Amino acid sequence: MLRILLEKELRDIIYSTKFAITFAAAAVLVLLSFYVGIRNYQESIHEYENAKTTNAANIAAQTDWRQIQDRVFRRPQPLEILVNGVTNDVGRTTDMRASGELNLINSRFSADPLFAVFRFLDLNFVFVIVFSLFAILFGYDAINGEKESGTLKLVFSNRISRASFILSKLLGSVLALGVPLLVPLLIGCLMLLGFGIPMSGLEWLRLGLVIVAGLLCFGVFLTLSIMVSAMVSRSSVSFLLSLVVWIFSVLIIPKGSVLLASQIASVPSIDAVETQKRKFTADQRQKWMQASQQWFSSRMTSSASMNDSGFVNAMAAFQDSLQKSTEDARLEFYNRLDEDWRNKKDWQEKWAFGISRISPTAVFQIAAMNIAGTDVGMKFRYMQQLNRYREAFAETMRKKTGSSADYFRIVIRRFSGGQNDQEEKQKSLNPSELPEFVEQPRSIGDAMTASLTDMGLLLILNALFFAGAFYAFLRFDLR
Amino acid sequence: MDQPNILEAQKLTKVYEDGLCALDHVSFSVKAGEIFCLLGDNGAGKTTTINLFLGFLNPTEGTPFINGIDVTKDPLAAKQHVAYLSDVVMLYPNFTARQNLDFFARLGERRNLKRDDYYNALRQVGLQEKAFEQKLKGFSKGMRQKVGLAIAIVKEAPAIILDEPTSGLDPKAANEFLAILHQLRAQGRAILISTHDIFRAKEISDTVGIMSEGKLLAVKTKAELEHENLERLYLDYIQGKVAA
Numbered sequence: 032m033l034r035i036l037l038e039k040e041l042r043d044i045i046y047s048t049k050f051a052i053t054f055a056a057a058a059v060l061v062l063l064s065f066y067v068g069i070r071n072y073q074e075s076i077h078e079y080e081n082a083k084t085t086n087a088a089n090i091a092a093q094t095d096w097r098q099i100q101d102r103v104f105r106r107p108q109p110l111e112i113l114v115n116g117v118t119n120d121v122g123r124t125t126d127m128r129a130s131g132e133l134n135l136i137n138s139r140f141s142a143d144p145l146f147a148v149f150r151f152l153d154l155n156f157v158f159v160i161v162f163s164l165f166a167i168l169f170g171y172d173a174i175n176g177e178k179e180s181g182t183l184k185l186v187f188s189n190r191i192s193r194a195s196f197i198l199s200k201l202l203g204s205v206l207a208l209g210v211p212l213l214v215p216l217l218i219g220c221l222m223l224l225g226f227g228i229p230m231s232g233l234e235w236l237r238l239g240l241v242i243v244a245g246l247l248c249f250g251v252f253l254t255l256s257i258m259v260s261a262m263v264s265r266s267s268v269s270f271l272l273s274l275v276v277w278i279f280s281v282l283i284i285p286k287g288s289v290l291l292a293s294q295i296a297s298v299p300s301i302d303a304v305e306t307q308k309r310k311f312t313a314d315q316r317q318k319w320m321q322a323s324q325q326w327f328s329s330r331m332t333s334s335a336s337m338n339d340s341g342f343v344n345a346m347a348a349f350q351d352s353l354q355k356s357t358e359d360a361r362l363e364f365y366n367r368l369d370e371d372w373r374n375k376k377d378w379q380e381k382w383a384f385g386i387s388r389i390s391p392t393a394v395f396q397i398a399a400m401n402i403a404g405t406d407v408g409m410k411f412r413y414m415q416q417l418n419r420y421r422e423a424f425a426e427t428m429r430k431k432t433g434s435s436a437d438y439f440r441i442v443i444r445r446f447s448g449g450q451n452d453q454e455e456k457q458k459s460l461n462p463s464e465l466p467e468f469v470e471q472p473r474s475i476g477d478a479m480t481a482s483l484t485d486m487g488l489l490l491i492l493n494a495l496f497f498a499g500a501f502y503a504f505l506r507f508d509l510r
Numbered sequence: 511m512d513q514p515n516i517l518e519a520q521k522l523t524k525v526y527e528d529g530l531c532a533l534d535h536v537s538f539s540v541k542a543g544e545i546f547c548l549l550g551d552n553g554a555g556k557t558t559t560i561n562l563f564l565g566f567l568n569p570t571e572g573t574p575f576i577n578g579i580d581v582t583k584d585p586l587a588a589k590q591h592v593a594y595l596s597d598v599v600m601l602y603p604n605f606t607a608r609q610n611l612d613f614f615a616r617l618g619e620r621r622n623l624k625r626d627d628y629y630n631a632l633r634q635v636g637l638q639e640k641a642f643e644q645k646l647k648g649f650s651k652g653m654r655q656k657v658g659l660a661i662a663i664v665k666e667a668p669a670i671i672l673d674e675p676t677s678g679l680d681p682k683a684a685n686e687f688l689a690i691l692h693q694l695r696a697q698g699r700a701i702l703i704s705t706h707d708i709f710r711a712k713e714i715s716d717t718v719g720i721m722s723e724g725k726l727l728a729v730k731t732k733a734e735l736e737h738e739n740l741e742r743l744y745l746d747y748i749q750g751k752v753a754a
Contacts, residue, residue: 188593
């Protein structure tokens with residue numbers, strides 16, 4: 032009997048005009064999201080390559096390593112185009128320097144503010160908005176719709192158990208709707224290959240996991256709406272209830288969770304932190320000037336000449352030690368501030384994510400972003416990599432620019448007119464002598480670990496609503 | 511030879527949790543080759559009686575039997591012997607008439623039927639040939655009723671229960687429908703019909719049961735009704751002018 036009912040369910044859905052229209056709309060949106068993503072990726076890669084070339088040319092045009100303004104660019108990752116996450120909010124360019132704070136500038140949204148308003152069409156949008164609505168449209172009248180049309184009584188005037196009927200409804204709906212949705216997703220994957228998007232094996236695995244998470248999210252809404260349909264006798268009521276759940280899940284809970292979390296765990300604004308940093312830096316600069324003045328005052332009273340090698344060496348040693356102590360103090364202060372801010376932010380995010388997990392779409396979003404590596408930790412991880420790279424950059428620059436004493440000798444020679452232009456002429460720089468920044472994507476192990484809870488939650492929600500629909504139908508009034 | 515009872519209600523009583531007595535010790539039987547009409551206004555207990563036969567409700571007291579099987583004890587086995595047609599026969603609008611028939615036939619455990627068998631059943635109920643492979647979404651209520659009746663025919667159950675089958679049908683469709691019921695009676699089916707249409711009840715039935723407020727007030731055979739004004743009798747019973 033289950034097979035007969037299952038067959039009927041599949042055919043009933045697939046033959047319907049509702050299915051044809053919604054499937055076509057969903058398929059177009061899925062393919063469009065892949066296409067838009069691919070074009071964005073190609074454009075971003077083009078911009079990235081151009082920026083790197085221009086940067087190298089700028090360095091090559093210089094003759095003194097001290098004068099270079101090196102820039103590091105964040106390479107677009109293929110998965111970012113399908114699950115945007117916070118990618119477009121994170122700056123793509125960094126002015127690299129051996130000391131001082133590194134900042135990310137030129138985010139996609141700052142370059143294209145229009146997209147900050149309307150956002151990009153990505154898989155996340157398709158799963159969260161389109162597929163979940165799609166599920167509700169097919170699930171809301173699965174049971175009570177049959178009651179209203181009289182087919183429920185007709186079916187149960189035969190030797191049919193309630194268990195096989197509800198099982199066929201649930202499995203039939205999942206198969207009839209889930210499997211066809213895989214088709215445009217697979218075509219989208221073929222588009223990635225066709226357009227030559229460089230996807231590694233691990234990236235394919237990640238994409239597969241995002242699709243699994245998306246289908247689980249779809250399953251949650253489908254089983255939820257079937258459960259609601261088995262709890263109320265009128266389909267208009269179950270549609271309204273399912274729609275309210277959808278609105279809360281997609282629009283209200285995620286935004287509300289952020290608001291609530293900011294009330295529970297307050298975090299100082301970035302501006303407040305920046306103000307503290309600026310004040311500290313200004314104080315340091317003041318102290319540097321005072322220390323330098325004192326040093327010069329104590330030395331200039333003696334008979335030492337500025338051209339004296341001993342004097343230059345002492346001044347360089349003093350400046351080196353001052354710079355080191357200043358940088359150490361700055362790093363310590365900045366790190367302490369950043370760490371404090373980060374801890375508070377982490378705590379707030381934990382609250383926000385914890386509360387938002389009431390919503391299945393938020394659970395999916397968190398899981399998908401973690402798998403794709405575009406989660407809220409993306410900026411922090413990237414900054415860590417930049418800071419690690421900065422050490423290698425600083426080391427290279429130290430080698431290239433020599434000691435502080437050498438620098439002072441050059442300055443003194445220039446000011447005392449002891450060097451002509453001919454002597455000063457140097458050959459242009461070779462940018463490849465700088466270490467190359469290669470961004471390491473988040474490891475699949477880390478991504479899996481981070482998304483495990485949410486994938487598990489989606490599975491549990493599916494099982495819960497499946498069981499809920501089953502139980503509700505066992506008590507459903509067939510009359 | 512006396513025909514066996516195919517449908518039998520023995521002191522059927524249904525009292526809901528809120529204390530409402532929907533059915534009060536109703537007893538009757540329908541034999542093979544007999545059409546029994548339950549006549550009553552809305553809320554008389556006709557549909558409750560049908561729901562008890564189909565196992566959609568459990569009786570507070572009494573027992574419904576289908577082909578000798580106690581519905582309360584073995585509802586699934588009892589359903590094997592009954593075909594049902596509800597007053598709302600939307601069926602599956604995305605299926606054709608033949609596909610609807612095929613689905614319900616297989617549910618009714620008639621699994622080896624061929625396309626021609628379905629076509630024959632649809633011809634029997636008078637559906638136009640061109641509608642056999644058309645989706646039901648464009649069908650009139652009369653056409654859907656015919657498909658519903660074809661479903662009942664294909665099941666080949668000894669008992670057929672029809673809940674307000676002619677409500678909403680135009681006179682021509684209603685007459686065609688009743689003609690088909692005569693054929694089924696001739697085949698020896700026991701047919702239980704609930705209706706509030708006095709004239710159709712008198713026209714079609716072998717026995718009429720008058721119901722009001724959950725009670726079966728009178729059971730009259732066709733012979734007894736021959737010289738009676740059923741409308742008057744019905745009104746007298748439900749107004750309490752005649753003792754039950």
